[in-house]
Amino acid sequence: MARKPATRHSTITDVADAAGVSIKTVSRVFNNEPNVRPLTRDRVLAAATELDYHPNVAARSLAGRRSFLIGLAYENPSPNYVVDLQTGALDRLHGERYRLLVLPFADAATASGKMQAIARASGLDGVVLAPPLCDDAATVAELEACGLPYARIAPTSGGSQAPDVAMDDRHAARAVVDHLAALGHKRIGIVRGHVTHASAMARFEGYRAGLEAHGLPIDADLETQGAYTFLSGYEAGRKLLALKDRPTAIFACNDDMAAGVLNAAYEAGVSVPGDLSVVGFDDSNIASVVWPRLTTIHQPIRDMAREATGALLALLEDEEVPPHRMLPYQLVVRGSTGPVREKAIR
Amino acid sequence: MARKPATRHSTITDVADAAGVSIKTVSRVFNNEPNVRPLTRDRVLAAATELDYHPNVAARSLAGRRSFLIGLAYENPSPNYVVDLQTGALDRLHGERYRLLVLPFADAATASGKMQAIARASGLDGVVLAPPLCDDAATVAELEACGLPYARIAPTSGGSQAPDVAMDDRHAARAVVDHLAALGHKRIGIVRGHVTHASAMARFEGYRAGLEAHGLPIDADLETQGAYTFLSGYEAGRKLLALKDRPTAIFACNDDMAAGVLNAAYEAGVSVPGDLSVVGFDDSNIASVVWPRLTTIHQPIRDMAREATGALLALLEDEEVPPHRMLPYQLVVRGSTGPVREKAIR
DNA sequence: GTTAAGATTGACAGCGGCGTCAGCGCCTGC
């Protein structure tokens, strides 16, 4: 076996002896149980500090039948997204006893059926599900079936009474159209997101609702399909820019695709934002690294992850949990959008 | 407490009873201990399958005095880097009993002194240290002091006999210069990395060595200091492009800074790669998202993380561990570099 | 056929906590 530290850590028995109480009382103090006289509590705490006592996680897990481990499951390939997710979850866990296990999956199919095995193998107390995994029926059903508590981030499918934290994709997409319309754009193209992401549909609906609200016609030519990847955005951009009556603005349903559109514009010699305004979605770091920087919707991913983790903790502690929460988004206007040029120069 | 699954999981005793052996024998089978007759082993395995038995992690940890948890500690802010790191570590852990806890730190100062507390609180068996944290003397000393096994990824400071896996930064930087020199560049600027990253020094040395090898003069004006951030790259780029005798190529010591240089070039009306070649380092996804795509050094981050994790596991299992490993890098040539233009047009 | 060295197996004592329940002192109400 591995080399062990020479120092033997003190145990609950040591503390009990030092404080002149029983181990049960020490246990009470460390678990914030009621019915411990303040004086006794202080004695225990003092002894614990003195001995540098820290409860043994494994023993607690074994006796208490809970691991204090929660999983963060996702299948999103974007590093920025993933890190935001993790950061949010860790934010919430900071100072708590719970620890975080990251559970990346290649895709929903991979996750399906394995969730329970993983949860058991790792002894998870609960799971936070990020999109689009949180909308995978099989995965959710599996969790329900084995009774593992979970919370979801920005789910779009219902049918679960687990708590969730979301943002209003539809409304945000609508805000994008409002922004473009205010700049005078009348031909606004869209690069839709991957169909397996339910958010893609919400954004698309918001786009259409926005057009209608501004009295703009809906034109199927302006609606292209992407897959949330840079390449798909690039191709969609080429297609849109090749139209005889091309759009003066393109709304890509995430930043990666918006970056792709930007590239298509460079290639076609279309200047941004002079001849074409481009809007992304997510406010990932890509948005600030391309030129010009992207006008985009800032998704509160980190906040959502934090709140969802909080909801899961509440669930685990048998506290009251609000079933649904909606967090605000933000339209971040940068250099990739500008007023429409009345007479396009070319 | 949290709602518990209605099903009670079977225990080692159940399996032992079903197989007609003692619990110790079951334990032997599940721990791959020697001296179990194949026939017995099969009986145990069959019973375990029948009962859907899975060893209880907490009990194992408590009795075996090891948690099967390893930490991945880093302070690198780049999501791409972080995710590569995690993916590599998880790659190696796949199929093992060990699980991964991610331990992000804001900076080395934050990590220092807390490492031991975290390790104890979470019951870590060992830690994988990523750069630049792995070069933080205080952190390393702390781990040594408390006897916690660890492995390092791409360390540049010595003084530790812990295993490490690295790549040859110096040689890679040298390869960048070779590439540029082969394209005819004679004035090659550099945007150095943050001084706290020891790799920054190695890359800088490689750069200088490359210049010397090609008989190119060393010019202090061409050496600028960045901080591995987009913004610092942008500013360094502006500075270099403002020189009266400006460079025809710029080597930025990471991709973020290279993206910044690209932006500075756009602003200055300098075309890339026509008037200026730009090279990055890391091959993060930024390299493929900017325009033109970056010629860069592909760092085998994922591979290094995988190997370092493997080394740590070997350490934990008391196996033989090669103290140092060096993994190959790769020069990825994309659109941001080209032959020097004899007469710059401007 | 006998015997010592292995190979195989099991009994049992923890690992370090938490849950249960009983014990005891003190306060309240009558």
Added chain:
DNA sequence: GCAGGCGCTGACGCCGCTGTCAATCTTAAC
């Protein structure tokens, strides 16, 4: 002054598994 109730505390039995060590069974050499 007494009974009942509540607040506080401790004894003790697990939780499910691994380490130790002794017991038993094989196997191979003599």
